Amino acid sequence: MNERRADMACSLVLPVDGMTCAACSTRLERVLNKQPGVSEARVSLAGNTASVDYEKGEITASDLARVIAKAGFSVRSEVIDLDINGMTCAACSTRLEKVLSKVSGVESVAVNLATERASITVPVGAVPTETLIDVVKKAGFEARPRVSAKAQREAQAREEQRRTQAELNKLRLAVVLTLPLALPMLFMPFGVDLMLPSLWQFLLATPVQFWIGWRFYDGAFKSLRGGAGNMDVLVVLGTTAAWALSSWVTFFGGAGEALYFEGSAMVITLVLFGKWMEGRAKRNAASAIHALMDLRSDTARVERDGIAMDIPAESVIQNEVVIIRPGERVPVDGRILEGESQLDESLITGEPIPVARGEGELVTGASVNGDGLLKVQATTVGAESTLSRIIRLVEDAQASKAPVQRLVDRISTIFVPVVVVISLVVFLGWWLGAGDPETAFVAAVSVLVIACPCALGLATPTAIMVGTGMAARYGVLIKDAEALEQAHRADTVVFDKTGTLTRGTPGVETCFAVDGDVENLLRIAASAQQGSEHPLAKAVVAESNEKGLALLPVSGFTNHPGRGFGATVDEMKLLIGSRRLMEERDVALTDWAEQAALLESTGHTLVWIADTTASSRLLGYILLSDGVRAGAAEAVADLHCKGLDTVMLTGDNRYGAASIASAIGIDRVIAEVLPGDKAAEVERLRNEGKHVIMVGDGINDAPALAAAGVGMAMGSGTDVAMHTAGITLMRGEPGLVVDAISISHATYHKIRQNLFWALIYNVIAIPLAVSGLLNPVIAGAAMAMSSVSVVSNSLLLKRWRGKGK
Template sequence: MLKKISDLFAGPAMTIVSGGFLVLSLMFLFTGKGFLFNPAWITIALSGYPLTYLAITRLVYEKWISSALLISIAMAASIAIGELFAAGEVAFIMSIGAILEEKTVERSKRGLKQLISLTPMMGRRILSDPSGIQEEIIPVEQIKEGDILRILPGETIPVDGEIAEGNTSIDQSIITGESLPVDKSVGDQVFCGTINRFGSIEIVTARVGEDSSLQKLIRMVQEAENKKAPMQRIADKWAAWLVPVALGISVAAFGITWALGNEIMEALNRAVTVLVVFCPCALALATPTSIMAAIGQATKHGIIIKSGEALENMGKVDCIAFDKTGTLTNGNLVVTDVVPLNEEVGKEQLLSLAASAEAYSEHPLAKAIVAHAKELQIAIGPADNFQMMPGKGISATISGQTLLCGTVKFLKEYQIPMNELVYIKLNEFRTQGKAIILVAKEGSLIGVITLSDTLRDTAHSVVSELHGMDTQVVLLTGDHMQAAGYFAKQIGISTVRAELLPEDKVSSIAELKKQGKRVCMIGDGVNDAPALKLADVGVAMGSMGSDIAIEAADIALTGDDISMIPYLKRLSNATVRTIKFNITVSMTINFIAILLSVTGVLNPVTGALVHNAGSVLVVLNAALLYDRKFT
């Protein structure tokens, strides 16, 4: 009941009502007009109760001497000598600070639920009995290690395992972040939560339940979330010595004033005034008001900052780790090279033949080839006898001639000859991280078509600008080392860690943090979620990133514009500087006000007004962040 009352009174609506009555009290104080009772009593009740409740619960249950305790003491002392406006003023200012801080630390928790929802619920188990092979659909909880499961095209793999029969292509971006489906055949590993794109396969179960890759991913997100400490007010961090110092100066002011022959009421006034001006209200407002203004500034540029802690930490970041696919690259496959290997076939004809054959395929590489041909307005003819060999390639008949499109291994099965120059060329393409489609016609190799993800136009300038800000840049990706190294070299990243599973990315982040780095992780995939959580700051690509990555991150770029990263760093740096400046100003004002209180220049009411002026100054300075230019 007491907690519910505290929560009700601490809300924005009651705080507004509290402020209204405080204004009335000030008007009556200046005009000298009386009233049935001082309206400041309402302010004390509405804003003072939550403050007192917080101070007592922290002191009794958490053994925590907080700034709320000092303000409660000042409020009680002011009431004791009849200075109700001063009591109401300090309570109201702290209520405003609490509301502003609460707005800056609200964090969404939906991401983990979405990650859990990706877990497959059923599996197709293969049983052998005297009557023949049978299938049964069973809950994933009933699948045991060693069971044989059949996975049809389009189905999600429910366990970790090894392919025992069949060939296919697996979309395992949820685990590794790879931009392309990975061709798989007998003996290859498959992971829970990944999607079987094409062929029907049978797998032998290796890891189930809590041991599966997806469940490990979920646990890593949970563990990383638990490692994130909540933001504490600076005033509360200092309260352990702030309270006794304030009480000591207040008692000393009372004793010295009385000892010098002043009346006891004058001595009490000075003691209470010290407590009022000592209250760290401006100090408490320094952080949340600056953060609120900076968050508003960032929102205008399409950046959603979920917490004040993230903004503060971003200002301290000295190492930024990028995912590759969908972050530094556009995440879309495009044809990069069309290379004829036969003098009788030109580029257009090679592309026309390949597009005509691939037009019947649903593979992402095939779709990219067909889209490229259409974009160049190259004719796509009819094809007959289309056949797809999952994980290998396709065959089709065009104008009575057999055409093969696929991997080196696929063409070798058809005994298509390839000379050493072809292998040299293919190796060159592989070092550039490109996917390769070989095209053969009537038993002869006629050309190569390569596809690749493309770098964002701003990637190089962003990395260069971050280097200029003394920020280390690291590439963390699930792609092969050759592809990662090629892209990293183009944009100027020297530190590359490739072929990483989600746990490897987490380990890399943890290793960087052990080296004393403040790390920001930028990614877009489900596989990035644990690393985003563990990093000091996680930044997700908002429009093309997965919902889980966005929810796991502290900051989201709604426009996927990575050129906003340097802007975000400058904004965060300015916010940290503003917070430090506000703290310095508030403490300076408090120090001067304490001297004036001890010497009797200020009384509880004028002290409260000076105290209020300091709070207003801090808020106004913080508000300047909203319109400053950082781009």
């Protein structure tokens, strides 16, 4: 018992953020030591670490991270990506997930069969990559760190090509050795016996079984050693039984007894052909991510010490000046210091029309420069560049598992042992019950060969790979498979107004001053709002700058979230904001309320300005408007055609919101909602039984995006919104919402078709195999075709076309 407890003892060092004093570290140490299964916890304030000794069976690294988060701190995590070789079916990926999950320090694991990739989330520095690679090797697979450097990618491509060629050569040899065994079967129905002597059959079938087919034995041994069964186990059991019985008859049996050399050889050849076809299709399915990687520029021309030189693009450092000549691909994200040009950003955003860029404007890496010479200061490089983040998003989405895939994984883990039991029961039933050992043997082998979970394991990930890749081409970045799967269920789309349905850049139309001094009203309003990032504030300041008004000093700024603010300008205590704020502070609007209501009803926004220095008195208002985005009405009409309800959720006044909604065709308006209440409104819709998609672009939309079934962030919006959302729309076009829902429908439809194809072979063929009516050769062909049909069906998603391109 003591030995067992020693085996379960683990130590883990977790990097902790958020500790500011000794009280923090003491409190966290006390909290950790109270957890069941924790032997001892030591928290270092200086090192910002928590060293925890715990028992593996009672608490996990993920549990410890959650405890630390609940205590008000956070554990920095990193994702280690490994390329995996040797997986053959869903049972392999499921088993490898279990093995890696047991490693001390591992928080979560996602192993994807289609991409042959494992993503392991661990606390920063807590688990060396070499440890994970050793664990993978002990489980019977090969692993290497997933890297992105161009030379290493090329080396991987060469290795992949070499491996593929070797597999093709073995397949060709298998066909050459199998044909003399298989062709005589075609003439048997005509009474022509061209079968080779049994010894010749043995000599042809044996190298196919044990040399060319060795990969199946190797995979089966590793799988069983890891405590689970997979496709290789079924293939090895069936073909070895056929070969062994035929060999016994050849050397020890009597003349005229049945031989199954052609069966064992053809099954292995057909399965190899199926795996080769499957590999081709999988590589094709992953072409989208390779295409994105190929967009990366290999070199960059930089200025160092006044000298222009070419260096590898990945060696550019932040703030370095990069020279981009006409026709070159932009190597980094940056800001233009000198020059102007037209840039083709279609490969990043999907927007086919080149856009003009000049001094001070931002450029995106992988876009193509037009006919101008640009000097660009690098702002984000390496892993933080826009293209790298897009690639990471697509990779993560392709590696993640949809909810339906988790069910498939659970099925595949019990599938193989159940099939082996069925095969044994069938064999005993025919032999002992019907006294027919030959039929018993044929039926048992056919059951083993046909019932392979390979197609089942490929059904979901291959569709997701192609779907997310196609979506990325049209400017729709899908963060995870769950968002892709859930989007098709939506029946309600909730839009934020400003920046989503409208351009988000309002302009001042007119100013009204109670005392008639419009310039002074604009000056003090702009002075109070200088430095603010709010779109309305920017519009007011821009209008005052355009009129050449000198701004006054501002102090005593007080924010009133969702309503406005207060500030002191030129010794006046100003109150600036919505009608609601004025009413709360008893500012009389009686004389102007009717006129204001009329303006608001036409979609305009009014910013009221009052002086509260002595008593609350109205100074005037500024009228602003924000135009509807091009394509918004068409997008809403398309959503209605698909049977979806549309809702506008905004903090603006109900009259302006209703006017915009009417122009666009929105069904329902929820207006005058404070930023903190948007998530509650989304929750209310979900409680009504609706499947909600929330579309937004601002920081204040982030809670609502998180609360929705699927959050969609406009790529023109804030990083916070894009981080929170499950789907990012790379262009500020509402039409991309339709595209995102469309690709979700198409992908989920393919998943259902794939699961049908994966299961229909077994549903039809297993009863035939049990009844003795299915030859092992036909079973092998059907099993191979099930995998090929599933992957090929996923590739049909490449015919999907969005409206965005």
